[in-house]
Amino acid sequence: MYLKALEIHGFKSFPDRTRLNFTGGLTAVVGPNGSGKSNISDALRWVLGEQSTKTLRGAKMEDVIFGGTQLRKAMGFAQVTLYIDNTEHTMPMDTDEVAITRKLYRSGDSEYKINDQNVRLKDIYELFMDTGLGRDGYSMIGQGKIAEIVSAKSGNRREIFEEAAGISKFRYRKTEAERK
Numbered sequence: 001m002y003l004k005a006l007e008i009h010g011f012k013s014f015p016d017r018t019r020l021n022f023t024g025g026l027t028a029v030v031g032p033n034g035s036g037k038s039n040i041s042d043a044l045r046w047v048l049g050e051q052s053t054k055t056l057r058g059a060k061m062e063d064v065i066f067g068g069t070q071l072r073k074a075m076g077f078a079q080v081t082l083y084i085d086n087t088e089h090t091m092p093m094d095t096d097e098v099a100i101t102r103k104l105y106r107s108g109d110s111e112y113k114i115n116d117q118n119v120r121l122k123d124i125y126e127l128f129m130d131t132g133l134g135r136d137g138y139s140m141i142g143q144g145k146i147a148e149i150v151s152a153k154s155g156n157r158r159e160i161f162e163e164a165a166g167i168s169k170f171r172y173r174k175t176e177a178e179r180k
């Protein structure tokens with residue numbers, strides 16, 4: 001399982017549909033200050049279901065939509081699609097490639113898709129559970145995260161090991177069942 005491509009359209013500083021293809025191995029994003037490097041990792045977090053505007057470096061969710069420049073008017077939506085290699089079927093899907101899409105309109109309406117089919121955010125969350133990639137996975141290590149893990153309370157640190165060991169889905173299902 002690896003990231004094949006990321007398509008960004010109307011998200012933060014990317015008004016034009018932009019596709020980034022990741023070949024195997026290591027990818028580094030370089031560029032001057034303010035050129036949009038961190039916006040790429042924000043797009044990745046966002047499509048995986050991130051709900052925290054603080055994590056996305058904004059005040060409200062609408063801030064992820066291209067807000068316009070002197071030369072270009074603001075957009076009405078932001079859309080990000082992540083293409084993931086699933087030839088080893090790490091994700092519980094029959095397809096060799098899985099495409100996850102998130103779209104947000106200025107009206108506040110949002111859409112989530114798995115392989116072009118409308119789904120709920122919950123479905124995306126469940127799809128990634130215990131793959132180590134999802135929103136709460138530890139595949140995205142932001143600034144300050146290492147210190148947070150090292151100094152975490154034992155209960156929180158346990159959650160990290162549970163995700164790594166692939167058992168957090170059982171805890172999640174138990175909580176979901178108890179809620180009903």
Ligand code: ATP
Nearest residue numbers: 012013033034035036037038039063064065066067
């Ligand atoms: P650094 O090297 O300083 O970390 P960076 O390459 O990571 O820079 P980003 O933080 O990704 O830069 O991009 C910042 C730019 O994105 C700013 O110019 C900001 O105006 C622009 N930006 C952020 N949100 C939006 C938005 N909603 N609409 C338009 N532009 C935006």
Ligand code: MG
Nearest residue numbers: 034037038039
């Ligand atoms: Mg940056």
